[in-house]
Amino acid sequence: MLAVATGVLAGLAGAALMVLLHATAHLTYSYRSGDFLTAVEQAGAARRVVALAAAGAVAGIGWWLLRWWTGPGGSEVSTALWRDEGRLPLRRSLGTAVLSVVIVGMGASLGREAAPRLTGAALASRLSDWAHISTAHRRLLAACGAGAGMACVYNVPLGGALLTLEAMLGVLSLRLALPALVTSCIATAVSWTVLPTGPTYRLPNVGVSASLTVFAVLIGPVAGLAAVGWVRMIRIAHRHRPTGWRLLVMPLLVFTMVGVLAVPYPQLLGNGKDIVQLTLGAQLAAPALVALLFLKPLATAGSLGSGASGGLFTPTVATGALLGSLAGQGWTHAWPGPAAGFAVIGAAAVLAAAMQAPVAAVVLMLELTRTIDALMVPLLFAVCGAMLVSRRLDTPSIYSVRLPAQ
Structure with missing residues (x-):
């Protein structure tokens, strides 16, 4: 009960x-x-x-x-x-x-x-x-x-x-x-009485692809390294959260800086859902992908470090999707594949390594996009590669890294 x-x-x-x-x-x-x-x-x-x-x-x-x-x-x-x-x-x-x-x-x-x-x-x-x-x-x-x-x-x-x-x-x-x-x-x-019942992300049809499978094997370790760097950013930000009167000042300063960055890059605002959707539709050129891959984690870690409280789930998914989409744009020159698949694979791999929860990450990405058959094997390959790297480097999760020191 x-x-x-x-x-x-x-x-x-x-x-x-x-x-x-x-x-x-x-x-x-x-x-x-x-x-x-x-x-x-x-x-x-x-x-x-x-x-x-x-x-x-x-x-x-x-x-x-x-x-x-x-x-x-x-x-x-x-x-x-x-x-x-x-x-x-x-x-x-x-x-x-x-x-x-x-x-x-x-x-x-x-x-x-x-x-x-x-x-x-x-x-x-x-x-x-x-x-x-x-x-x-x-x-x-x-x-x-x-x-x-x-x-x-x-x-x-x-x-x-x-x-x-x-x-x-x-x-x-x-x-x-x-x-x-x-x-x-x-x-x-x-x-469901209030909120929508559809998928969070609209994904175009993605078929079974040998290109995606090989890409997933190669991107997995890279995504693992990216997740390690992301978790370490969160650790640094959390350890430097302000106290006392600084809590009144730091959010104002940091958030205003993020607002200034949002003048040329409005995609930075919000949790990152729209960034993920843009990568799924291949609507971001390589220069924008590079800029957002650097700025989005920085904006999120800075906001957290300013003393604000918020989630890291969608910013982590967005970071992985940006990485997968950027790598996928280069990969397609050698072996074409669906752009949406590259983004989902990158998102799942970074999410798994950052949360230290590979099974949950795979299921979450499949539920968020309502895809199962075509992406299951590539997702598993990428997640395994990312987890091997993050575990090898003894990386905590984005949740445990925020625990207060004993």
């Missing part, structure tokens, strides 16, 4: 947060529907800079006030699961989630999934208090709530369940699979 209640609450909370995200984007950029990037481009360069500066002010003042109001304590899902026995302060977590989704709606270069993940885990933690369950069950329920929050906003019930097990709990166990599946499926079904 607790798993069912967690799924329902996570689904309702996830839907509510996405409505808030949409409303914020509408107020900031007159966004109504379709691609967020179109609204950002139509808003004009000056409005982008002003919007990001305002987002930085909201982030700095908001989190400073939240810490003053709620007192000491953290609101990181990973820390709660691995250090705090699955306990999350509800007020602090809900406040962080709302602020996170508001600044993403205003264009912050962070993922939107952090808010529903945190909210789902915090609600599960409160249910655990009410039911007086054991520490092990509390930790499991909090992880299920986090996975359910992720599942409902991306419409990935199986991927959300696997993320719960592989990335958050660190174990693929049949005993733990049932509650993870139940919460993710219920949350996704509940969110």
Whole structure:
């Protein structure tokens, strides 16, 4: 019953947060529907800079006030699961989630999934208090709530369940699979009352291709190295997050810089969903791919390091898609292949190595794009290559690297 209640609450909370995200984007950029990037481009360069500066002010003042109001304590899902026995302060977590989704709606270069993940885990933690369950069950329920929050906003019930097990709990166990599946499926079904039911990314038809398979074998280790560099960037950014009065200033400065960069590259704003879609449609030339491959991770790591709270899932997918698309453009000169396939393969490989969750990464990319047959084998080759490199270099995940030092 607790798993069912967690799924329902996570689904309702996830839907509510996405409505808030949409409303914020509408107020900031007159966004109504379709691609967020179109609204950002139509808003004009000056409005982008002003919007990001305002987002930085909201982030700095908001989190400073939240810490003053709620007192000491953290609101990181990973820390709660691995250090705090699955306990999350509800007020602090809900406040962080709302602020996170508001600044993403205003264009912050962070993922939107952090808010529903945190909210789902915090609600599960409160249910655990009410039911007086054991520490092990509390930790499991909090992880299920986090996975359910992720599942409902991306419409990935199986991927959300696997993320719960592989990335958050660190174990693929049949005993733990049932509650993870139940919460993710219920949350996704509940969110359908408000959120779209289609795939996150529109993918053109991709057939079975020998070119893609060989490309996947070669790009895997490269993607692994890229993921290692990305995780290390996140570690550096997290270790240098400001405290005290600096929390009021740093988000404003960093977000304004991102806004300035968004004058020539409006694709930098938001979580990176539109970047992925552009790579799937082969709509970015090589110079733009190179620039965004450098600037998007930098903008996201800088935003996180400024003291803001946000997700890393879609920025990681976008980084991998940019890498795969750029490498694919060179590869097609020797052996032509579908551009969308190159992007999906790069995204899956970087995501797997960055999360240290190969099974979840493969399933998530297949669910996000609603493709199975043609890309399954290339995805597995690329993910295996990326994982071998990242494990060889003893790389943590983008979640564990944010744990506070003991």
